[in-house]
Amino acid sequence: MPFLADRLQKIHPSPTLALNAKAAALKAEGIDVINLAAGEPDFETPDWVQQAAIQSMQQGMTKYTAVDGIPALKKAIQQKFLRDNNLEYDLDQIMVSNGGKHVIFNALMASINDGDEVLIPAPYWVSYPDMVNLFGGNARSISCSESNDFKLTADQLREAITPKTKWLILNSPSNPTGAMYTVTELRALADVLVENHHVYIMSDDIYEHLIYDNHKFASIVQIEPRLKLRTLIVNGVSKSYSMTGWRIGFGAGPKELIKAMTMIQSQSTSNPCSIAQGAAVMALNGPHGFLQDWRESFSERRDATLDALNKIEGLSCRKPEGAFYLYVNCVGVLGKVTPSGEVLETDNQFCAYLLEKARVTAVSGDAFGLSPYFRISYATSMQNLTEACKRIKDAISKLKPQANAA
Ligand SMILES: Cc1ncc(COP(=O)(O)O)c(C=O)c1O
CATH class of the missing domain: 3.40.640.10 (Type I PLP-dependent aspartate aminotransferase-like (Major domain))
Known part of the structure; x- marks a missing residue:
């Protein structure tokens, strides 16, 4: 008789927390990963x-x-x-x-x-x-x-x-x-x-x-x-x-x-x-004035990241009104072939490719029940966001259409 309860068959570990743990583990190994999977503001508690x-x-x-x-x-x-x-x-x-x-x-x-x-x-x-x-x-x-x-x-x-x-x-x-x-x-x-x-x-x-x-x-x-x-x-x-x-x-x-x-x-x-x-x-x-500063900071980062991502061929993203996430459409990169010859069929595979090639963590739309997308959190420094977009762009530029990939 199995020891663990049947109900465990019905759930999975939180994919976002799992990805954060993976990013932290890579960082601990000295690998320069930019984590865009976090679901928390990067400010200090007031x-x-x-x-x-x-x-x-x-x-x-x-x-x-x-x-x-x-x-x-x-x-x-x-x-x-x-x-x-x-x-x-x-x-x-x-x-x-x-x-x-x-x-x-x-x-x-x-x-x-x-x-x-x-x-x-x-x-x-x-x-x-x-x-x-x-x-x-x-x-x-x-x-x-x-x-x-x-x-x-x-x-x-x-x-x-x-x-x-x-x-x-x-x-x-x-x-x-x-x-x-x-x-x-x-x-x-x-x-x-x-x-x-x-x-x-x-x-x-x-x-x-x-x-x-x-x-x-x-x-x-x-x-x-x-x-x-x-x-x-x-x-x-x-x-x-x-x-x-x-x-x-x-x-x-x-x-x-x-x-x-x-x-x-x-x-x-x-x-x-x-x-x-x-x-x-x-x-x-207590006072709430600080929230206006936080909002300004978040909206600047949202706009800059949105702009950079929307310039990358194969990606597109709508402008969100709130929170600190972008849900990026990646249909344009699916079907392309990575330098190691793998065809990217799903947003999951694309996010794995981003982690491997660009050293950027993003959560695939699959985890949120709607594909093909990926979520990034812009609750990180502008410097990280700029570098992450550059890395994503470089990684995508290395993909080849299937017919040409030989
Ligand atoms: C939509 C939504 N609801 C609830 C929560 C849970 O927040 P808390 O950290 O307070 O448990 C989160 C946290 O990521 C969230 O994104």
Whole structure:
């Protein structure tokens, strides 16, 4: 009898984390790899947030806390929703977990029965389908075309909903595309959802503050308050405050769901780190002016990288509104032959070629459920980005059309 559980057959290791580990291992061997696979800002956590963590420790915040988060943090989250989204939540509609990922994990574990369907617009963040499958659900990916900026349309949604649909997962701005839904697009989706009372909405707003060119963020609940009773908003401090390692995420949604998620958390991780919670209070309640500098820096890097990549023959990329990713179309390089004679049939093979030849890590579209693309993160220095684009260009220039490759 095999020792490991059958459910492991349903999931894979996170491809993005695996690639980051590979890049780190190559670097440790002294190989000059530029890692464009990272899913985190390259800025330091703001100093006042770091100081708050030290103070938390010094003031004795080193013990277990309430499972769903310290009252001060839950109140700060309540204020955040009011301030940023004009949404009112009671404290029992809010919980704190070990990162946004953990909020999603808790919510799916608390709600998915065997065979329940979860609609996931593709390209999607890599962890959604695996978590759904882990809990016996049926992750149903809906391909969203580049011509519609990789966004789900109301018609696609209407067609995809069945009596077994439990959740729709929305992520705007998106990882991996950076695309953001407009108010009009959210309105159209909301109209379909209002009619389908059995469908819950998971709104993953983790990139809410990383939006450029004066685009304005809106969560679907702001557009259609009637959906509030069946929407879980997922957010956290990881991306907006460059606190990926601190592991603080939060969810706001229906009381019953939050209660069930808290119960699961009470039997697994217990409270998120007390010190990180103290720091997160300061992150949410503290100054936010720095975000404008971060946004300017990100949008400069986005524009420069986009420009460089769009000049490379065989690649093309749309301009994303938010997050810090570019989802690059690489159909133009497929079918070409590498100097060692391998035909590049897939985006996976192309990314392997980039790592081998250009020493650049990028994640293939395959991991995000829509090919042929690859994702790069521009949350790294301009110098790295310039050099990476140059290397990608050189590597592509060494490819030959099949007929000429002999
Ligand atoms: C779309 C999306 N949701 C959730 C998360 C999870 O964030 P956290 O680090 O807070 O768990 C990520 C992180 O990459 C993400 O890209």
